[in-house]
Amino acid sequence: MSRKVNFSAGPSTLPKEILEQIRDEIVDFRGEGLSIIEASHRSKVYDDIHSEAISLLREIYKIPEDFEVLLLQGGASLQFAMVPMNLYRGGKVEFVDSGSWSSKAIKEAKIQNINFETIASSKETSYDRIPENIEFSDDLDYAYITSNNTIYGTEYREFPETKSPLVVDASSDILSYQVDWSRVDLLFAGAQKNAGVAGVTVVVARRELIERESSKTPIILRYKTHLDKNSLYNTPPVFAIYTLNLILNWIKSIGGVDEVHRRNQQKAKLLYDTIDSSGGFYVGHADKSSRSLMNVTFNIKNGDGSNNSELEAKFIKEATKLGMVGLKGHRSIGGLRASLYNAMDIDGVKQLTQFMDNFKSKNL
Amino acid sequence: MSRKVNFSAGPSTLPKEILEQIRDEIVDFRGEGLSIIEASHRSKVYDDIHSEAISLLREIYKIPEDFEVLLLQGGASLQFAMVPMNLYRGGKVEFVDSGSWSSKAIKEAKIQNINFETIASSKETSYDRIPENIEFSDDLDYAYITSNNTIYGTEYREFPETKSPLVVDASSDILSYQVDWSRVDLLFAGAQKNAGVAGVTVVVARRELIERESSKTPIILRYKTHLDKNSLYNTPPVFAIYTLNLILNWIKSIGGVDEVHRRNQQKAKLLYDTIDSSGGFYVGHADKSSRSLMNVTFNIKNGDGSNNSELEAKFIKEATKLGMVGLKGHRSIGGLRASLYNAMDIDGVKQLTQFMDNFKSKNL
Numbered sequence: 035m036s037r038k039v040n041f042s043a044g045p046s047t048l049p050k051e052i053l054e055q056i057r058d059e060i061v062d063f064r065g066e067g068l069s070i071i072e073a074s075h076r077s078k079v080y081d082d083i084h085s086e087a088i089s090l091l092r093e094i095y096k097i098p099e100d101f102e103v104l105l106l107q108g109g110a111s112l113q114f115a116m117v118p119m120n121l122y123r124g125g126k127v128e129f130v131d132s133g134s135w136s137s138k139a140i141k142e143a144k145i146q147n148i149n150f151e152t153i154a155s156s157k158e159t160s161y162d163r164i165p166e167n168i169e170f171s172d173d174l175d176y177a178y179i180t181s182n183n184t185i186y187g188t189e190y191r192e193f194p195e196t197k198s199p200l201v202v203d204a205s206s207d208i209l210s211y212q213v214d215w216s217r218v219d220l221l222f223a224g225a226q227k228n229a230g231v232a233g234v235t236v237v238v239a240r241r242e243l244i245e246r247e248s249s250k251t252p253i254i255l256r257y258k259t260h261l262d263k264n265s266l267y268n269t270p271p272v273f274a275i276y277t278l279n280l281i282l283n284w285i286k287s288i289g290g291v292d293e294v295h296r297r298n299q300q301k302a303k304l305l306y307d308t309i310d311s312s313g314g315f316y317v318g319h320a321d322k323s324s325r326s327l328m329n330v331t332f333n334i335k336n337g338d339g340s341n342n343s344e345l346e347a348k349f350i351k352e353a354t355k356l357g358m359v360g361l362k363g364h365r366s367i368g369g370l371r372a373s374l375y376n377a378m379d380i381d382g383v384k385q386l387t388q389f390m391d392n393f394k395s396k397n398l
Numbered sequence: 399m400s401r402k403v404n405f406s407a408g409p410s411t412l413p414k415e416i417l418e419q420i421r422d423e424i425v426d427f428r429g430e431g432l433s434i435i436e437a438s439h440r441s442k443v444y445d446d447i448h449s450e451a452i453s454l455l456r457e458i459y460k461i462p463e464d465f466e467v468l469l470l471q472g473g474a475s476l477q478f479a480m481v482p483m484n485l486y487r488g489g490k491v492e493f494v495d496s497g498s499w500s501s502k503a504i505k506e507a508k509i510q511n512i513n514f515e516t517i518a519s520s521k522e523t524s525y526d527r528i529p530e531n532i533e534f535s536d537d538l539d540y541a542y543i544t545s546n547n548t549i550y551g552t553e554y555r556e557f558p559e560t561k562s563p564l565v566v567d568a569s570s571d572i573l574s575y576q577v578d579w580s581r582v583d584l585l586f587a588g589a590q591k592n593a594g595v596a597g598v599t600v601v602v603a604r605r606e607l608i609e610r611e612s613s614k615t616p617i618i619l620r621y622k623t624h625l626d627k628n629s630l631y632n633t634p635p636v637f638a639i640y641t642l643n644l645i646l647n648w649i650k651s652i653g654g655v656d657e658v659h660r661r662n663q664q665k666a667k668l669l670y671d672t673i674d675s676s677g678g679f680y681v682g683h684a685d686k687s688s689r690s691l692m693n694v695t696f697n698i699k700n701g702d703g704s705n706n707s708e709l710e711a712k713f714i715k716e717a718t719k720l721g722m723v724g725l726k727g728h729r730s731i732g733g734l735r736a737s738l739y740n741a742m743d744i745d746g747v748k749q750l751t752q753f754m755d756n757f758k759s760k761n762l
Contacts, residue, residue: 036431037426037431037432038430038431038432040432040436042436042437042438042441043438044438044633045435045436045437045438045439045444045633045636046436046438047432047436048433048435048436050425053424053425053433053435053436054425056424057421057424057425060417060420060421060424061414061417061418061421062401066402067400067401067402067721068401068402068404068411068723069412069417071409071412071417071595071596071641072404072406072409072410072411072412072417073406073409074406074407074408074409074410074724075409075596077406077724080409107471107472107473107476107597107635108471108472108476108618109471109632109633110632111618111631111632112471112472112618112619114616114618115616115617115618115619119616138617141617142616142617142618145613145614145615145616145617146616224633226633226636231435231636231637232435232439232633232634232635232636232637233471233597233598233635233636233637233638234597249509250509251509252478252479252483252506252509252510253479253502253505253506253509254472254475254476254478254479254506255476255479267475268473268474268475269408269409269473269588269590269596270596271471271596271597271635271638272409272590272595272596272597273595273596273597273637273638273641274597274635274637277435277637357431359432360438360441
C-alpha cells in the first residue's frame with residue numbers, strides 16, 4: 035500500500051524519515067546491543083536521549099533561562115487538573131473559553147473549588163473565533179488560554195498581555211511558531227500532534243511558578259517533584275521521549291521553528307485560498323481573524339448557505355479512495371477538517387487542494 | 399554489536415521477535431499506508447489494537463466477568479495517588495510495607511489524609527522477606543500489598559485472604575503467574591517490566607469497586623471516567639498499548655501464563671541453585687521463604703560474612719564485558735541483582751550462571 039496522506043487531528047502524521055529511523059534503530063539502538071525501549075531509565079543510553087530532548091527543546095524553542103522543561107505523562111487532560119493543583123493559591127483565576135478543551139480545563143478547575151471566572155467566550159458563535167479584547171485582571175493566581183482549538187480551527191495570532199501569570203494549553207500548536215516567552219508563564223502540550231507520539235506531555239514553565247511545594251497535592255502531581263528529579267521521578271515514557279527527541283532533531287535539521295512556521299503559513303494559505311476562491315462551494319468555519327494554521331475546518335454549502343452533509347460525506351469517501359484520510363470534522367461541528375501539523379508537507383496539501391478543485395467542478 | 403543479555407529491573411528486556419515485529423510494522427502498519435503511531439485513536443485501525451489488548455488480557459490472565467480492565471498513563475506512581483482518591487470512603491485502610499514501593503504508596507495515602515495503618519512491615523530486616531501472618535481487618539475500605547518487591551527481590555507466594563477489598567501493586571510480576579482473582583479486587587501494574595514498555599499502566603478491578611463517581615476527585619483521575627470511555631477518555635499512549643498487545647499475543651503463542659510461570663520457575667531455580675551451591679561465595683538477600691521469581695538479589699561475601707563490594711564491582715565489570723548488563727543492585731541495598739522477567743530466556747540465565755561459576759573459581 036502506498037503511504038496515505040494523513041490529515042488526522044492527532045495522533046497525526048509523522049515525517050516518513052523519522053518512521054524509517056525508528057525502524058532502523060528499534061532492534062539495536064545505535065550499536066548498543068539493545069533497543070532504547072529495553073534500556074533502563076537510569077542508564078547512560080537512555081539518559082543521553084532524555085537530556086538531549088530537553089536541551090534541544092530549549093534551544094530550538096528559544097526557552098529563556100528562567101524557565102524549566104518537564105516531560106510528564108497523562109496528556110493535556112491531566113494538566114487541566116495539575117495546573118490548578120499546583121498554581122492556585124487561594125486567589126482568583128480567569129479563563130478564556132475558546133472551545134471544548136478550554137471548557138474541559140474549566141470543568142476540572144471547578145471540581146477543585148477554585149475561585150474562577152470565564153472572562154471571554156466565543157461559545158455563542160459556535161467557537162468560530164478567538165474572543166476579542168481579552169483583558170485579564172492584574173492580580174490573578176493565573177490566567178488561562180488555549181492557543182489553538184483543534185475542533186473549531188481557531189488560533190491566537192498573539193497571546194494576550196497580562197500582568198498575571200499566563201497558562202497556555204498549546205497541545206495543538208506547540209513548536210509550530212516561535213513563542214513570545216515574555217507573555218507566557220506556563221505552556222503545556224501533549225506531544226501527539228506536533229511533537230511526536232501520544233504518551234508524553236511537555237510542560238515549559240517559569241521556574242518560580244512551579245518550584246513551590248504544595249503539601250496537599252499528591253506527590254506525583256506536583257511540578258516540584260518532577261522538577262527536582264529532572265522528569266525522572268518515576269519511569270518516564272521512554273519511547274515517546276525518544277520520538278520527541280527525533281522530532282526536535284528533525285525540526286532543527288530543516289531550519290528550526292521559524293522555518294517550520296514559514297512552511298505552516300504556506301500550507302495553510304494554499305488551503306484557505308482554495309476555500310476562499312471556491313465561490314462559496316467551500317466555506318471556512320473559523321472567522322478569518324482567527325483562522326488556525328494547524329486545523330482548517332470547512333463545510334460544503336448548498337446554494338442557500340446551509341451545509342450539504344451529503345456532499346461532505348461523498349467528499350470524504352472519494353478523498354479516502356485517493357489515499358487522503360482523517361478529513362472528517364469533529365462530531366461536535368461536523369463538516370470537514372484538514373490538520374496541517376508540522377509533519378504534513380506541502381505536497382500533501384497540494385494533493386488535497388487539487389482534489390478539492392476537481393470535486394467542486396464535478397459537484398457544483 | 400551482538401545482542402546484550404539485559405537483566406535490568408525495568409524498563410527491561412523484550413522478546414527479540416517482538417522488536418523485529420515492531421521494526422517490520424512501524425513504517426507501514428499491516429498494509430494500512432501509515433504507522434500505528436500516526437493513526438487517530440478514534441480510527442478502526444487503532445481501535446482494533448486497543449480492543450484486542452483488553453480482550454487478550456482478559457483471556458490469558460483469566461480475568462473474571464465482574465472485573466474491568468483499564469489502560470491508563472502515569473505509571474504505578476500515579477496509582478499510589480489514584481487508589482485512595484477513588485477507593486477511600488472515609489473508613490480505614492491497612493497496608494503491608496514490604497519495601498520502597500509500598501512505602502511510596504503509604505506516603506501518597508498519608509497526603510490524602512486518610513485513616514490508615516501499616517499492619518505489617520519487614521523494614522527491620524532490610525525488607526528481606528514478605529511479612530508473615532498478615533491479618534487484615536474485615537471492614538476496611540481496602541487492604542494494600544505489593545506483590546513483588548523489585549529492589550529487595552521478595553515476592554508473595556500467595557495473596558493474603560481478607561474480607562476487605564484487596565489492592566495489589568503487581569508492577570513487577572504482572573502476567574508472570576496466574577492470579578487467584580478470588581483474593582484480589584484491584585490489581586495495577588506499569589507495563590515496562592512484564593507487559594511491554596513504559597507509558598501504559600494496566601488496572602484490573604472489580605467493577606463495583608471502581609464504578610463509583612467521586613465528585614471531589616479530578617475527572618481525569620477517576621476510574622469511572624476511564625471505565626465509561628473504555629480507556630479512550632483522552633488520547634491513549636498508542637505505542638505502549640500496541641506493544642502491550644504484542645506481548646499478550648506472544649504470551650498466548652508460547653502457551654499462556656501457566657507456561658510463562660513454568661519458565662520463570664525454571665529460570666529462578668537455576669540462578670538460586672547457583673547461589674545456594676556456591677559455598678557462601680554468593681548469598682541471596684531475600685529470605686528463602688520470600689524469594690522472588692522476578693528479581694534475584696544477592697551479594698558476594700567475604701569469609702567473615704561481610705559484603706565484598708570490591709568483588710561485586712569486578713563482577714559487574716566483567717559481566718558487562720561479556721554482554722550481560724543491568725546486574726547492579728539498587729543503590730538502597732547495593733550488591734547484585736538479576737531481573738528475570740517473562741522476556742528473559744533460559745539461555746540468558748545459563749550464560750549468567752556459567753559466568754558466576756567461573757567468576758567464583760577465579761576469585762575464591
